[in-house]
Amino acid sequence: xxxxxSDLPHTSHPASRVLRLASQETRFSMRWYIAxxxxxxxxxxxxxxxxxxxxLTVACCPAMPPTPTPPCTLTPxxxxxxxxxxxxxxxxxxxxxxxxxxxASATSDSPFSDHAPALRGDxxxxxxxxxxxxxxxxxxxxxxxxxxxxxxxxxxYTNTEDxxxxxxxxxxxxxxxxxxxxxxAHNVSVDGEPTVPVDELGGSAVRIPLDPPLEPGAxxxxxLDFTLEVPTEGDLGYRQLGYYDGYLALANAYPLVPVYDDExxxxxxxxxxxxxxxxxxxxxxxxxxAPEEMTLLASGTCSAPEPxxxxxxxxxxxxxxxxxxxxxLGPEYQVASHTVEGVTVNSAFYAKPPRxxxxxxxxxxxxxxxxxxFSARFGLYPFTELDVVETPTxxxxxxxxxxxxxxxxxxxxxxxxxxxxxVHEVGHQWWYSLVGNDQVDEPWxxxxxxxxxxxxxxxxRYGTELAAELLEGVFEQxxxxxxxxGRDASVGxxxxxxxxxxxxxxxxxxxxxxxxxxxxxxxxxxxxxxxQTYFTLNRYGVATPEDWLAAVEAxxxxxxxxxxxxxxxxxxxx
Ligand SMILES: [Zn+2]
Numbered sequence: 001x002x003x004x005x006s007d008l009p010h011t012s013h014p015a016s017r018v019l020r021l022a023s024q025e026t027r028f029s030m031r032w033y034i035a036x037x038x039x040x041x042x043x044x045x046x047x048x049x050x051x052x053x054x055x056l057t058v059a060c061c062p063a064m065p066p067t068p069t070p071p072c073t074l075t076p077x078x079x080x081x082x083x084x085x086x087x088x089x090x091x092x093x094x095x096x097x098x099x100x101x102x103x104a105s106a107t108s109d110s111p112f113s114d115h116a117p118a119l120r121g122d123x124x125x126x127x128x129x130x131x132x133x134x135x136x137x138x139x140x141x142x143x144x145x146x147x148x149x150x151x152x153x154x155x156x157y158t159n160t161e162d163x164x165x166x167x168x169x170x171x172x173x174x175x176x177x178x179x180x181x182x183x184x185a186h187n188v189s190v191d192g193e194p195t196v197p198v199d200e201l202g203g204s205a206v207r208i209p210l211d212p213p214l215e216p217g218a219x220x221x222x223x224l225d226f227t228l229e230v231p232t233e234g235d236l237g238y239r240q241l242g243y244y245d246g247y248l249a250l251a252n253a254y255p256l257v258p259v260y261d262d263e264x265x266x267x268x269x270x271x272x273x274x275x276x277x278x279x280x281x282x283x284x285x286x287x288x289x290a291p292e293e294m295t296l297l298a299s300g301t302c303s304a305p306e307p308x309x310x311x312x313x314x315x316x317x318x319x320x321x322x323x324x325x326x327x328x329l330g331p332e333y334q335v336a337s338h339t340v341e342g343v344t345v346n347s348a349f350y351a352k353p354p355r356x357x358x359x360x361x362x363x364x365x366x367x368x369x370x371x372x373x374f375s376a377r378f379g380l381y382p383f384t385e386l387d388v389v390e391t392p393t394x395x396x397x398x399x400x401x402x403x404x405x406x407x408x409x410x411x412x413x414x415x416x417x418x419x420x421x422x423v424h425e426v427g428h429q430w431w432y433s434l435v436g437n438d439q440v441d442e443p444w445x446x447x448x449x450x451x452x453x454x455x456x457x458x459x460x461r462y463g464t465e466l467a468a469e470l471l472e473g474v475f476e477q478x479x480x481x482x483x484x485x486g487r488d489a490s491v492g493x494x495x496x497x498x499x500x501x502x503x504x505x506x507x508x509x510x511x512x513x514x515x516x517x518x519x520x521x522x523x524x525x526x527x528x529x530x531x532q533t534y535f536t537l538n539r540y541g542v543a544t545p546e547d548w549l550a551a552v553e554a555x556x557x558x559x560x561x562x563x564x565x566x567x568x569x570x571x572x573x574x
Pocket of ligand 1: 424428447450
């Protein structure tokens, strides 16, 4: 985690003063990296103001009078949010249809039929794609203090590996460094037999011995209670979990089964400057109870709140096939919605006039346009809802399946950065949520592709000239800086291999250059076909770099591995 101030060069350019002022207000995440190096190099003066207008928190517009205000020529960014409709912008390409989704619907005797509300009608057959997926049934009760959550969880788990499992792990992410919470699991039983879990990794994982081991294809029924205390103050982590400013963010607020793969159980503790969760597609049914004055935003689709004497109200949420569940509660959310390509995009923002309302409208606009473009370019978003939610997070934004959180500072400043951050997080619905990957060991596969996808949004919305300037000013310049400072590194490494300082420039700024180089090499038509093929073949799964190369080969007949080796694994010295 870094303060943006630490990344700023001490130039005399007025823009750097602007950036420093902005950085004094908010700490920003390593999850997006547009602005870090914009003032670190002698960009052409004609380009600089344009880039600055696009990305800085307080530049250009009259929100922050003490700061210099370079001319802003990118008017669309500041245009009041238009009302969108299904038909007002033609899709750039014919909308691809998933080849494994016909018109079949979930049968009423399916164990997943209760999840139908979470999926659009054309995607109900997706409920049948994962008969062995883990099923979570979770009760979360939020104490009136909003800082203590009691939980009850039932996990139906099937061993889909080809080896017996002598242990099952649960991750208690609130106990991970950077979360600041305290979670305990108790009353654990497996198939009705009480068992004593073993704490590991400082309590961020518990190991549940299975005796006898769970054979391939066999299932177990795990039941437990848990208690969670959330942080309420301090600068720890991204504030992805906690009760701050009257808003409760419940990220990874339940015991989660990690991924078992060729490494065995993935239970490492991730560095705090990267994403921590590596999980597989599962089905979540969550009954969440909280004081009745709260508004709930959550992954999936939730019922209307039902009165629950003694516990306020209770919502029931179902997710369909998703790899995580997140919930946010707040006392004064206002929600603006828009339907795009059959998906209800919700923008939830603090109902404090006047600026948050405008920020909420802008977030809705950016997310809607991104969802429209990515649906057309990559493949359709299968879920009924996509929520974009203002929270007190210290990250610029954080992605979860079906819901992204956005730093409340953007809603107050109406920063131009907001557009990049919202589009970036919405892009994660395709690269991370639908097409999963090991975010801890191979973060480039989603982050670099999401960054390039965000550039594609700017290209589609504002034109190739601006996109070229961003490519040069944001990505290529960062790469150049890495080389000239002797810090160039391979893009394909685990998060833990990078310092907090270098993780962003290497993965988020150099990484996207691979996708651009590939696009130049294979041409437009094949590039779009690669993205669609990669999406279709790996939807709901966990993709690896080899899966990406397989998609490249499926379209072009060649992995173009030399390009991959050069950009993902190569380094330069000068
Ligand atoms: Zn990201």
